[in-house]
Amino acid sequence: MAELPVAAHWIGGEWVRSGTEGDSIDPATGAVIGRRFVAGRDEAEQAIVAAAKAFEQTPWRNDRDLRARVLSWIADAIEARTDDLVAILGLENGKVAAHAKVEVGIVPDCLRFNAALALTEFGRAASAKPGALSLVVRQPAGVAGIIAPWNSPVALVIRSLAPALAAGCTAAVMLPFQTAQTNALIAEIIAGVEGLPKGVVNIFTGGHEAGDALVRSPRVPVISFTGSTATGRAISVNAAPRLKRLGLELGGKTPMIVFNDADLEATASGIVLALTVFAGQFCMTGSRLLVQQGAADRLIAEVARRLEAVRVGPAADPASEMGPLIDKPSVERVEKMVAAAIGFGARVHLRGGPATEPPLDKGAFFRPTLLEVTDSSLDIVQEEVFGPVLVVQRFADEDEAIRLANATEYGLSASVWSRDVDRPLRVALALESGTVWINAWAAMADQFEEGGFKQSGQGRMRGLAVIDDFIEYKHIALMATRPAN
Numbered sequence: 296m297a298e299l300p301v302a303a304h305w306i307g308g309e310w311v312r313s314g315t316e317g318d319s320i321d322p323a324t325g326a327v328i329g330r331r332f333v334a335g336r337d338e339a340e341q342a343i344v345a346a347a348k349a350f351e352q353t354p355w356r357n358d359r360d361l362r363a364r365v366l367s368w369i370a371d372a373i374e375a376r377t378d379d380l381v382a383i384l385g386l387e388n389g390k391v392a393a394h395a396k397v398e399v400g401i402v403p404d405c406l407r408f409n410a411a412l413a414l415t416e417f418g419r420a421a422s423a424k425p426g427a428l429s430l431v432v433r434q435p436a437g438v439a440g441i442i443a444p445w446n447s448p449v450a451l452v453i454r455s456l457a458p459a460l461a462a463g464c465t466a467a468v469m470l471p472f473q474t475a476q477t478n479a480l481i482a483e484i485i486a487g488v489e490g491l492p493k494g495v496v497n498i499f500t501g502g503h504e505a506g507d508a509l510v511r512s513p514r515v516p517v518i519s520f521t522g523s524t525a526t527g528r529a530i531s532v533n534a535a536p537r538l539k540r541l542g543l544e545l546g547g548k549t550p551m552i553v554f555n556d557a558d559l560e561a562t563a564s565g566i567v568l569a570l571t572v573f574a575g576q577f578c579m580t581g582s583r584l585l586v587q588q589g590a591a592d593r594l595i596a597e598v599a600r601r602l603e604a605v606r607v608g609p610a611a612d613p614a615s616e617m618g619p620l621i622d623k624p625s626v627e628r629v630e631k632m633v634a635a636a637i638g639f640g641a642r643v644h645l646r647g648g649p650a651t652e653p654p655l656d657k658g659a660f661f662r663p664t665l666l667e668v669t670d671s672s673l674d675i676v677q678e679e680v681f682g683p684v685l686v687v688q689r690f691a692d693e694d695e696a697i698r699l700a701n702a703t704e705y706g707l708s709a710s711v712w713s714r715d716v717d718r719p720l721r722v723a724l725a726l727e728s729g730t731v732w733i734n735a736w737a738a739m740a741d742q743f744e745e746g747g748f749k750q751s752g753q754g755r756m757r758g759l760a761v762i763d764d765f766i767e768y769k770h771i772a773l774m775a776t777r778p779a780n
């Protein structure tokens with residue numbers, strides 16, 4: 296039997312094999328696919344020390360030209376290893392190839408956009424009054440602590456790491472144990488990029504303990520966190536004694552709002568995609584369907600028909616359209632939420648649930664589910680499910696649609712479907728949401744900001760604002776000591 300790969304940490308330019316040893320699991324079969332080390336406080340501290348040393352002792356913080364070149368080279372290196380990244384996301388993360396290709400495919404452009412930011416986002420100069428010259432320079436904050444979740448590890452770590460590097464920060468990056476093999480491949484690819492000084496990027500696999508070490512360290516002034524709202528809140532509390540800069544990209548409960556005049560064919564396929572990409576384990580998963588009464592019966596029936604036809608299976612089977620959840624406990628958790636909603640009176644349009652027949656029963660498969668409710672206070676409406684469960688509510692008019700859409704604590708994204716010109720824009724302006732798509736879902740662009748209103752986060756990723764998490768502004772005022780003659 297071939298030896299299993301061992302996923303180690305990459306710290307200070309060296310591979311480090313320490314922490315708690317365990318198995319990496321294929322969520323589609325339950326098979327062991329490798330060994331992994333999970334970092335604790337010691338490894339997190341090593342990564343912080345390496346990043347702090349690189350910040351002080353290498354040219355990184357002062358050489359924006361070097362940073363731009365290295366970011367472009369990382370983009371090239373990732374592009375060249377696309378197939379390997381897609382393969383490991385399929386095996387370890389359960390993503391079918393089409394979904395994994397989207398995740399990996401957006402990464403090179405994100406890096407190249409940030410390479411451009413490294414060269415262009417540097418401050419301004421002006422004379423506010425005669426004889427005075429003011430310079431505002433933007434300087435890197437120092438060591439950035441980056442924490443990303445397992446649901447899109449490649450795209451999400453780069454989304455934070457690229458602007459941190461563009462700004463001139465060095466980084467201690469923690470990625471989750473569920474994707475240890477993927478983390479090690481990302482580290483291996485970045486490690487091979489020439490010109491990147493040792494210790495500028497440090498990547499380790501960890502959990503709560505190592506993440507907490509980053510959050511509490513006095514040497515890490517900035518935390519860029521992507522994960523759940525509950526963990527975001529805990530991080531805010533634990534970072535408060537050090538007054539850290541926090542970028543928080545948290546949970547979501549994206550409403551898909553459909554008016555009577557929408558193109559129902561296009562809408563139905565948009566809704567199915569929004570629910571089934573990454574098996575609903577996506578912060579922007581379209582987990583709520585708000586539909587106007589006149590279109591409701593037809594749309595619900597069509598969406599149920601299409602969801603039932605989704606081919607659920609392992610990424611290894613090219614016919615699979617939706618992969619498994621990340622692990623069996625997630626299947627149990629999602630099933631409990633569905634059962635509770637039904638217990639509270641939810642009407643069942645499609646009762647998916649855990650796959651119980653062989654060979655899918657060995658994996659963490661959950662078939663799409665479609666429920667309808669009238670009570671917005673139910674957990675199934677208020678809480679993130681993180682699985683392919685769609686909950687429908689009907690509305691009478693625009694005001695009710697907006698009220699229902701805004702009735703959760705989340706505000707990450709929303710989607711409006713209508714053929715009208717004025718209404719979608721009016722609704723978009725009234726929604727409490729960081730991103731609103733019109734007749735589309737999950738259309739993102741590096742040039743435009745992305746992030747959450749309300750409990751979905753603070754700060755912004757992408758766009759020009761992305762750099763703000765990682766820099767300090769410094770005003771240098773120069774006064775003429777001699778009057779002009």
Ligand code: NAD
Nearest residue numbers: 444445471502503506507522523526529544545546547578
């Ligand atoms: P999670 O919050 O449970 O964990 C995220 C990471 O934080 C993990 O690596 C975990 O070990 C670590 N962690 C846990 N407690 C910590 C602490 N006290 N201090 C520091 N680190 C700690 O999230 P998850 O279940 O891994 O990911 C799914 C969540 O992420 C969902 O809520 C999803 O919506 C959200 N998410 C948000 C975005 C976005 O852009 N807004 C993107 C993807 C995922």
